[in-house]
Amino acid sequence: xxxxxxxxxxxxxxxxxxxxxxxxxxxxxxxxxxxxxxxxxxxxxxxxxxxxxxxxxxxxxxxxxxxxxxxxxxxxxxxxxxxxxxxxxxxxxxxxxxxxxxxxxxxxxxxxxxxxxxxxxxxxxxxxxxxxxxxxxxxxxxxxxxxxxxxxxxxxxxxxxxxxxxxxxxxxxxxxxxxxxxxxxxxxxxxxxxxxxxxxxxxxxxxxxxxxxxxxxxxxxxxxxxxxxxxxxxxxxxxxxxxxxxxxxxxxxxxxxxxxxxxxxxxxxxxxxxxxxxxxxxxxxxxxxxxxxxxxxxxxxxxxxxxxxxxxxxxxxxxxxxxxxxxxxxxxxxxxxxxxxxxxxxxxxxxxxxxxxxxxxxxxxxxxxxxxxxxxxxxxxxxxxxxxxxxxxxxxxxxxxxxxxxxxxxxxxxxxxxxxxxxxxxxxxxxxxxxxxxxxxxxxxxxxxxxxxxxxx
Numbered sequence: 001x002x003x004x005x006x007x008x009x010x011x012x013x014x015x016x017x018x019x020x021x022x023x024x025x026x027x028x029x030x031x032x033x034x035x036x037x038x039x040x041x042x043x044x045x046x047x048x049x050x051x052x053x054x055x056x057x058x059x060x061x062x063x064x065x066x067x068x069x070x071x072x073x074x075x076x077x078x079x080x081x082x083x084x085x086x087x088x089x090x091x092x093x094x095x096x097x098x099x100x101x102x103x104x105x106x107x108x109x110x111x112x113x114x115x116x117x118x119x120x121x122x123x124x125x126x127x128x129x130x131x132x133x134x135x136x137x138x139x140x141x142x143x144x145x146x147x148x149x150x151x152x153x154x155x156x157x158x159x160x161x162x163x164x165x166x167x168x169x170x171x172x173x174x175x176x177x178x179x180x181x182x183x184x185x186x187x188x189x190x191x192x193x194x195x196x197x198x199x200x201x202x203x204x205x206x207x208x209x210x211x212x213x214x215x216x217x218x219x220x221x222x223x224x225x226x227x228x229x230x231x232x233x234x235x236x237x238x239x240x241x242x243x244x245x246x247x248x249x250x251x252x253x254x255x256x257x258x259x260x261x262x263x264x265x266x267x268x269x270x271x272x273x274x275x276x277x278x279x280x281x282x283x284x285x286x287x288x289x290x291x292x293x294x295x296x297x298x299x300x301x302x303x304x305x306x307x308x309x310x311x312x313x314x315x316x317x318x319x320x321x322x323x324x325x326x327x328x329x330x331x332x333x334x335x336x337x338x339x340x341x342x343x344x345x346x347x348x349x350x351x352x353x354x355x356x357x358x359x360x361x362x363x364x365x366x367x368x369x370x371x372x373x374x375x376x377x378x379x380x381x382x383x384x385x386x387x388x389x390x391x392x393x394x395x396x397x398x399x400x401x402x403x404x405x406x407x408x409x410x411x412x413x414x415x416x417x418x419x420x421x422x423x424x425x426x427x428x429x430x431x432x433x434x435x436x437x438x439x440x441x442x443x444x445x446x447x448x449x450x451x452x453x454x455x456x457x
Contacts, residue, residue: 140194203432221360225363240393253317315346320336322336335363340418340419404421
């Protein structure tokens with residue numbers, strides 16, 4: 001999921017000045033038939049959870065629960081029988097849900113393409129994704145891998161087909177779709193088999209517990225992070241579900257428009273809480289759309305400002321403006337540099353919200369399970385590679401703006417110093433995760449500032 005953030009200081013000033021209004025903006029360019037935008041979400045009450053018990057199912061138990069395809073069929077049937085269904089939903093093909101073998105699934109692609117319900121480029125992308133996903137899950141060596149692949153890809157294909165038959169229109173700010181079909185659990189069902197939990201680690205899990213306490217007190221939390229793959233939000237949720245499930249369910253991701261336009265990606269985006277903006281990396285792809293994109297970003301920032309004013313918000317942003325890429329000369333992955341203006345814009349929004357706010361540096365390592373293209377691509381429809389691999393998530397104590405910038409001589413210098421302090425922390429945490437996972441040092445890679453653990457054990 002491409003997490004991006006790009007705006008000007010003037011845009012933030014407008015957003016801050018309008019936080020007293022919570023009215024929904026009636027129009028957004030990305031909601032048009034050709035450029036569809038976003039996902040919104042309701043504010044759920046914070047629940048006091050223990051660190052175990054019924055609210056924290058074991059990974060195995062949860063996996064068995066969400067991998068039951070019959071529950072998906074039941075949800076789809078309920079969806080079609082709802083009074084709010086559209087003609088397209090009522091006539092939705094069951095080709096993929098009825099598949100019982102791999103041959104049924106692949107021949108179903110041909111059937112839907114011949115029926116004119118599935119464009120050839122989408123069908124070929126789906127088939128390529130199937131083989132990549134299958135190879136990844138089989139490489140895990142887990143029992144019943146073939147059955148897991150068939151179940152998960154049947155549901156994924158069904159949701160992708162529905163998205164083509166009846167395109168889902170995202171709003172600038174929209175909650176994850178949890179019923180009658182639970183897209184959040186669907187994403188977990190799909191991503192979980194790709195994570196090697198034996199070689200995955202969380203850094204400073206106690207700080208994540210601290211975040212939940214602050215959220216209960218009405219504080220706003222912003223996570224400044226790198227961004228590695230479209231699976232990032234699910235990786236966060238899955239690595240924290242045993243100890244801090246509220247974070248995964250309620251985190252609001254600042255996301256680029258590409259993840260809500262690609263038909264292979266949209267069903268996964270529907271399962272997340274998103275605030276969408278246009279990435280600076282793609283701002284000038286089409287000169288005729290630059291003005292529209294800037295106005296769209298202003299509307300989204302106003303939505304975010306209104307959210308922050310209500311308090312108890314958890315927002316995740318990657319101020320690099322896109323996914324990390326490896327060093328072309330060494331092949332080594334590293335967090336992409338932060339855009340200091342994006343960091344400063346987010347800080348100002350938090351400070352002007354009226355609620356206590358905190359900014360934490362967070363680091364992610366998970367590129368191997370869904371590596372991005374080697375270079376940034378303009379066209380929608382990238383080739384999706386999939387792998388089974390260890391993943392990592394780490395967080396460090398919050399970084400206070402005034403502490404970092406006390407010696408700065410002017411606002412621009414302060415802005416750069418704060419952005420660099422956050423980036424330095426993210427980069428240091430990333431190196432620790434890399435040592436633990438890719439160099440197989442495990443928890444022994446822990447440092448004086450990053451304590452690694454496996455909360456699911």
